[in-house]
Amino acid sequence: MSRRLVLLLKFVINFNNCIQTGFENIQNPYSKDVFRKLTHCHTATQGMHRLRCSDNNCLHEQYQYHNCGNRHCPNCGGMRREQWIDDKRSELLPTSYFHVVFTVPHELNALTMGNRKQMYDLLFEASAYTLLTLAKDAKWLGATPGIIPCCILGDKT
Incomplete structure (x- = not known):
């Protein structure tokens, strides 16, 4: 079984467990909100509008x-994500x-989730410093690299 399929199955199982328990096991408020939105997508909970034939x-x-x-929803965020990638x-x-x-x-996940801005600022600062320092050294590259920071959250295990 491919790694992607295993990750997808884990997500589906966790998602199903969250639905059955009413999301009470999710500690992070952001994650709880995302799961709620995904389960209510295209349902009456989100509201609706009525379409009527133009013929009287x-x-x-x-x-x-x-x-x-x-943005995490495959229906809602998928098109924007693909457009972003193309751009x-x-x-x-x-x-x-x-x-x-x-x-x-992994041991720093709880600290990171509670202090996202500070922790990711530190991560990007340390990462940039490391890359710039090593790249300047002629032994490695002897140049100044361009760096595009990107943050992807999630459990990749």
């Missing part, structure tokens, strides 16, 4: 439920790129 003689009506608009691809220069990942140890 026709009585056909159709109700359309509103979406959640959350970023158009900005790439015709040169080689190296993808470097700096991670936070």
Whole structure:
């Protein structure tokens, strides 16, 4: 079984458990809000609007439920995400790129979730310092790299 499929199955199982327990096991308020929005996407909870045929003689009506608009939702955020990726691809220069990942140890997750701005500021500052210092050294690169910081949250285990 592929790693992606395993991650997807874990997500579905966790999501199902959250629905059954009413999200009471989720400690992080942001995560709790995301799960609620995903479960209510395209339901009456989100509200709806009524569509009526423009022909005055026709009585056909159709109700359309509103979406959640959350970026994590495959329905709502998928199109924006794909558009963002296409926009970023158009900005790439015709040169080689190296993808470097700096991670936070799992033991610091609770501290990080409670102090996101400070912890990610520290992570980006330390990462940039490390990359710039090593890249300037002729032994490694002998140049100044361009750095695009990006933060992706989530459990990748």
